[in-house]
Amino acid sequence: MITLESVTKRFGTTTALDAVSLHVERGEIYGVVGTSGAGKSTLIRTVNALERPDAGTVTVAGHRITELDDAALRRSRRHAGMVFQHFNLLAGRTVRGNVELALEIAGTERRRRTARAEEVLDLVGLTDRATHYPSQLSGGQKQRVGIARALATQPEVLLLDEATSALDPETTRSILALLRRLRDELGLTVMLITHEMDVVRTVCDSATLLQHGRVVEQGRLADLVAAPGSPLTHDLFPLGPATASEHPVLDLTFPGPIGAQPVITQLARRHDIDIAISAASAGAVGGTRAGRIRVELLGDGERNAAVLADLRARGVIVEDAEPRGTGTTTQEARA
Numbered sequence: 001m002i003t004l005e006s007v008t009k010r011f012g013t014t015t016a017l018d019a020v021s022l023h024v025e026r027g028e029i030y031g032v033v034g035t036s037g038a039g040k041s042t043l044i045r046t047v048n049a050l051e052r053p054d055a056g057t058v059t060v061a062g063h064r065i066t067e068l069d070d071a072a073l074r075r076s077r078r079h080a081g082m083v084f085q086h087f088n089l090l091a092g093r094t095v096r097g098n099v100e101l102a103l104e105i106a107g108t109e110r111r112r113r114t115a116r117a118e119e120v121l122d123l124v125g126l127t128d129r130a131t132h133y134p135s136q137l138s139g140g141q142k143q144r145v146g147i148a149r150a151l152a153t154q155p156e157v158l159l160l161d162e163a164t165s166a167l168d169p170e171t172t173r174s175i176l177a178l179l180r181r182l183r184d185e186l187g188l189t190v191m192l193i194t195h196e197m198d199v200v201r202t203v204c205d206s207a208t209l210l211q212h213g214r215v216v217e218q219g220r221l222a223d224l225v226a227a228p229g230s231p232l233t234h235d236l237f238p239l240g241p242a243t244a245s246e247h248p249v250l251d252l253t254f255p256g257p258i259g260a261q262p263v264i265t266q267l268a269r270r271h272d273i274d275i276a277i278s279a280a281s282a283g284a285v286g287g288t289r290a291g292r293i294r295v296e297l298l299g300d301g302e303r304n305a306a307v308l309a310d311l312r313a314r315g316v317i318v319e320d321a322e323p324r325g326t327g328t329t330t331q332e333a334r335a
């Protein structure tokens, strides 16, 4: 539904996007993550055709938008609805008026506008707020209006730029649940950019991690959590910096069903060794379960080696804990 092939965008001497390729399947919720300045906004702006790349192609809903002239480009924007961090609602218009404006700009005839606005307000659960003004709404309600407005022209793709960053955790959860429902009910394809790893964990099927305009890692989250050394998995399940120790300190990743097994207690019993757990982070992601824990092996060299071999044989991903933490992206940005 969305394909970028070797997209490069420069601003003067800054390369905001450096040969970025990605593919978003129809009906997928796709996250674009990375530190400030990584190129996330530029990427989404090439998808909604606000930015023309210097090289590469962008295809949205079957339209190769990098080859369209300006008039065709304006028409093609209707395939993608855009949702913003700070809602961008007009204070002087009611909720319904804000949604109708999008239809007015798209050239929808007057008598269809009100009916369509009411349809999308119903979809986002705001029917009873249609005649309210933005100042009378909570942040979550404002963002629902933003989503309704983006959906008014029946786009196949919904693009969200830090859409939950200004919301509290509970409101964020309800907006993410709404996105999932809209994807399921309307078959929408959703691309969101975020610096919040909770958002990726809760709602995304796939993601791309950008750094300095380049793709560091991308794919389905269920696959990434099973990939040794995955920087995105480190960010999704952070363990923090490790404390130096005379014993081996290991970060273990348990992809999928292994996480439900009592591996650590079994190994401690089988090898007659004490294992200390100093950090843990686990949860559901991309339709699977995953978790990471940091352990300290307190046995002698031989027993520790046997535990290590056993862990690997069971499919646990074993990495030496890095003293400064292994977060390459959002964790370091927040620090």
Ligand SMILES: Nc1ncnc2c1ncn2[C@@H]1O[C@H](COP(=O)(O)OP(=O)(O)OP(=O)(O)O)[C@@H](O)[C@H]1O
Pocket: 011, 014, 015, 016, 034, 035, 036, 037, 038, 039, 040, 041, 042, 043, 195
């Ligand atoms: N219009 C512009 N003119 C000049 N430089 C720009 C422009 N837009 C973006 N850049 C630069 O391109 C790089 C990528 O910026 P971009 O806004 O895409 O990153 P981002 O990942 O969205 O960051 P943030 O999370 O802070 O919004 C940055 O170095 C930025 O300064």
